[in-house]
Amino acid sequence: MREKEPLVSIMIPNYNYGHYLRQCLNSVYEQTYQNIEVVFLDNCSKDDSLAIAKEYIPKGLKVCRNPYNIFTDSYKLLSNVLINGKYMMLLPSDDYIKPDFVKKCVQIMEEYDHVGYVHVEREFVDEQGEVIAPEEPFYNCSFVAPGEDVLPIYMMTTVAHPAQAMYRRNLFEKIGGFAQFVEHLNADRGLWFYLSTVSDYAYIKEKLACVRRGRYTETAVSITNFQHPVAVGMTLLDFIDTSKALGNEKAAAREKQAKQKFAVEMLDYSMDMLLLENYEAAEKYLLFCEIFYRGIVTHEHYIEIAEMIRKRTIDKEAVYKMKSREGHHRNYEPPENYRQLQV
Numbered sequence: 001m002r003e004k005e006p007l008v009s010i011m012i013p014n015y016n017y018g019h020y021l022r023q024c025l026n027s028v029y030e031q032t033y034q035n036i037e038v039v040f041l042d043n044c045s046k047d048d049s050l051a052i053a054k055e056y057i058p059k060g061l062k063v064c065r066n067p068y069n070i071f072t073d074s075y076k077l078l079s080n081v082l083i084n085g086k087y088m089m090l091l092p093s094d095d096y097i098k099p100d101f102v103k104k105c106v107q108i109m110e111e112y113d114h115v116g117y118v119h120v121e122r123e124f125v126d127e128q129g130e131v132i133a134p135e136e137p138f139y140n141c142s143f144v145a146p147g148e149d150v151l152p153i154y155m156m157t158t159v160a161h162p163a164q165a166m167y168r169r170n171l172f173e174k175i176g177g178f179a180q181f182v183e184h185l186n187a188d189r190g191l192w193f194y195l196s197t198v199s200d201y202a203y204i205k206e207k208l209a210c211v212r213r214g215r216y217t218e219t220a221v222s223i224t225n226f227q228h229p230v231a232v233g234m235t236l237l238d239f240i241d242t243s244k245a246l247g248n249e250k251a252a253a254r255e256k257q258a259k260q261k262f263a264v265e266m267l268d269y270s271m272d273m274l275l276l277e278n279y280e281a282a283e284k285y286l287l288f289c290e291i292f293y294r295g296i297v298t299h300e301h302y303i304e305i306a307e308m309i310r311k312r313t314i315d316k317e318a319v320y321k322m323k324s325r326e327g328h329h330r331n332y333e334p335p336e337n338y339r340q341l342q343v
Helices: 019-030 051-052 071-079 100-109 147-152 169-174 185-198 218-224 227-246 253-275 281-294 294-297 301-313 315-328
Strands: 010-014 036-044 064-067 087-090 113-124 143-145 165-168 200-212
Touching: 010 071, 010 100, 019 036, 019 169, 036 051, 051 064, 064 113, 071 087, 087 100, 087 147, 100 113, 100 165, 100 200, 143 147, 147 185, 147 200, 165 169, 165 185, 169 185, 185 200, 185 227, 218 227, 218 253, 227 253, 227 281, 227 294, 253 281, 253 294, 253 301, 253 315, 281 294, 281 301, 294 301, 301 315
Parallel strands: 010 036, 010 087, 036 064, 113 200
Antiparallel strands: 087 165, 113 165, 143 200
């Protein structure tokens, strides 16, 4: 049976996540799908990551280690040199997947050869692996949809993290892989967008991926040092230009709305910095908001945040209320021209 199943490559980049690694690797080797190659690439971790990874060599884990931390290039090395599968996925070593993840993704792509990538739904978990505030799925059903109808969605939001996706290797290579993205912490949004320019999309409503949230994850650190938001802003501008070049009028028409939404998201990051009493970073976020949408200065949250920064005093209760009012709506209808799936 295994020989008849297409090979799936699971790429696991790692840097100092030894305390999460067993949960990640165990989730891979507990998959109900059998024909999997797993490649672990360590970026010269200072913890026990490498020793833990070597415990899984008898299970077939390919263990590689860079002589120093190559950051973004670890994604490129994994995808360009170290894997062989027809299908592939990037699983950060602080995340993990549920047993039917691979099987269900492969089943869809084998049945629908025009589908270039599949997203599953996620759960956010904390540093101990406990689910954080359960939320509704992004879409209200499982479906397949034309890529051109999905593009406008990515103008507005990411939809999925890397651990939520599987994609065809030949199409990944066709769009240039990770080489084209400005910064690897935002590579997922770019990947979904560009795969949609060459293929269709499938979504599984079931929560099959667990994405870690904590103070010391890469994304959390990059929000504090301002790296990630700049990359997201650059990516949005690239999407706008690409949509126009492709003649996708529905996506291009969202330019103004997308810039406004991005500015509001930056207000939320500014609030995060206030809660950390990092006034300098909070102020930078306000200035960054204005670059994308000048009208943000009249937003009630902008005004409240600016006043706290000016006074160098934080009303944490007021900040938490602002963050709760922003909220994040989910349970959307699928994109146009979708076909519902029974998964």
